[in-house]
Amino acid sequence: MGRTKRVRRKRKYLDNGSSLDDDSNIIDLRKWMKKKGWRNETRLKLKEFKYTGRGVHSRVSFQPEDSLIEIPYDLMITSTVLDRSELQQFLTNKLKLQELLALFLVYERHKGAASTWKFYVDSLPMKNPEVPWLESEEAFGELPDDVMTTAKDKKWALERSWESVRRSIKFQQCPHCKEMLDCVFDADSFAWGYVMVNTRAVYVDPDIVSSLADINSLVSDDPNMALCPFLDMFNHSPEAHTRAELRFSDGNLIYRLTTLRGFQKYQQIFISYGAHDNNKLFCEYGFFLPDNRFDKIAITFGCVMDQIKMRTMQINERQFRYIKDKALCDDLSVSLCGLSFNLSALLYVVFHTDVRDWSSNIFTATYSESDVNNFVKFVLELLEMKCKRTKTFGVFGDFLTNRWNFVVRVLDFLKQSSV
Numbered sequence: 488m489g490r491t492k493r494v495r496r497k498r499k500y501l502d503n504g505s506s507l508d509d510d511s512n513i514i515d516l517r518k519w520m521k522k523k524g525w526r527n528e529t530r531l532k533l534k535e536f537k538y539t540g541r542g543v544h545s546r547v548s549f550q551p552e553d554s555l556i557e558i559p560y561d562l563m564i565t566s567t568v569l570d571r572s573e574l575q576q577f578l579t580n581k582l583k584l585q586e587l588l589a590l591f592l593v594y595e596r597h598k599g600a601a602s603t604w605k606f607y608v609d610s611l612p613m614k615n616p617e618v619p620w621l622e623s624e625e626a627f628g629e630l631p632d633d634v635m636t637t638a639k640d641k642k643w644a645l646e647r648s649w650e651s652v653r654r655s656i657k658f659q660q661c662p663h664c665k666e667m668l669d670c671v672f673d674a675d676s677f678a679w680g681y682v683m684v685n686t687r688a689v690y691v692d693p694d695i696v697s698s699l700a701d702i703n704s705l706v707s708d709d710p711n712m713a714l715c716p717f718l719d720m721f722n723h724s725p726e727a728h729t730r731a732e733l734r735f736s737d738g739n740l741i742y743r744l745t746t747l748r749g750f751q752k753y754q755q756i757f758i759s760y761g762a763h764d765n766n767k768l769f770c771e772y773g774f775f776l777p778d779n780r781f782d783k784i785a786i787t788f789g790c791v792m793d794q795i796k797m798r799t800m801q802i803n804e805r806q807f808r809y810i811k812d813k814a815l816c817d818d819l820s821v822s823l824c825g826l827s828f829n830l831s832a833l834l835y836v837v838f839h840t841d842v843r844d845w846s847s848n849i850f851t852a853t854y855s856e857s858d859v860n861n862f863v864k865f866v867l868e869l870l871e872m873k874c875k876r877t878k879t880f881g882v883f884g885d886f887l888t889n890r891w892n893f894v895v896r897v898l899d900f901l902k903q904s905s906v
């Protein structure tokens with residue numbers, strides 16, 4: 488969602504920011520939304536905050552369970568809007584919702600003043616957020632393995648989407664400017680739309696949306712995403728807690744966001760995009776938090792197996808089958824809270840070849856002191872090998888510096904707990 492800075496500082500709650508009341512794009516956006524039925528009962532406004540960039544505050548304070556914002560369904564770009572749009576005439580086949588939303592944004596931006604969504608489109612950044620997967624694959628070489636894997640997957644997903652979109656666009660003129668459609672929709676503009684959707688879309692209940700949709704929908708997958716003007720200006724904090732729902736109010740369908748914690752008036756209001764580590768935040772949204780309590784270092788099963796070989800240990804067929812059956816090769820990570828549940832469980836199986844039933848210890852997390860010590864030593868060795876100091880400059884410099892500092896903190900934590 489809305490942000491301009493990659494790094495967030497922990498002082499953000501104290502950041503008073505400067506008013507954006509004179510910003511013509513914001514004035515136009517609010518006027519347009521008002522005309523379309525937004526009442527802004529919670530008196531939300533935008534400010535430029537020093538540590539987070541553009542964000543939302545209010546002239547009123549909020550208690551837990553207060554509604555933060557209520558947006559009329561007609562102001563959201565959903566599959567309902569897509570199915571009634573001109574995209575219907577441009578495409579030979581159905582596409583995924585994210586692809587269609589991206590095309591919609593590109594086309595509405597292309598139409599400029601002729602677009603009925605002009606004021607929303609003008610509120611979007613022209614520049615892409617700094618997500619790592621828009622960089623070249625050569626640049627990926629600087630990233631740690633776990634981040635690189637996510638970045639590559641995202642890059643390939645974008646390329647696959649563009650390929651299927653490109654093949655679906657009809658060879659015909661744009662009704663707006665008479666240019667051929669393949670000039671209106673090119674790889675760069677599609678990437679912009681795709682990233683906007685990736686960073687700003689909200690989840691909506693697909694059953695409610697489907698019940699409103701036309702039978703011949705353009706959308707090939709679940710209609711579970713929407714773009715929502717103004718709502719996409721809220722910044723993320725892991726301390727925030729909100730509930731979002733599509734619901735009927737006085738006979739009208741609205742999207743309501745309720746805060747589950749309080750906010751003082753004029754203080755920046757945050758929402759949570761989820762309990763994400765910095766890898767996820769960086770890859771999905773292009774920013775990270777220096778003090779992210781959900782941060783962790785992911786470890787692959789392959790790394791664990793390499794370390795087992797390095798120690799000239801072995802696992803037998805029965806151990807391997809158990810590890811696979813219980814999916815103990817997934818969700819392996821270490822953080823400032825220690826080893827993840829699965830990593831401890833996996834190592835318990837690895838270190839106890841002859842135990843008849845591993846489950847009774849694993850699922851009660853009953854490990855002896857010497858077990859815990861062995862696990863920590865194993866992970867320390869693994870991390871010291873794996874996390875050799877990475878570059879802290881170049882295109883991902885800020886992220887890598889922060890990542891390295893986190894690795895050092897985790898190593899210190901493990902060393903202390905293995906004494």
Ligand SMILES: [Zn+2]
Pocket residue numbers: 597661662663664665666671
């Ligand atoms: Zn045109």
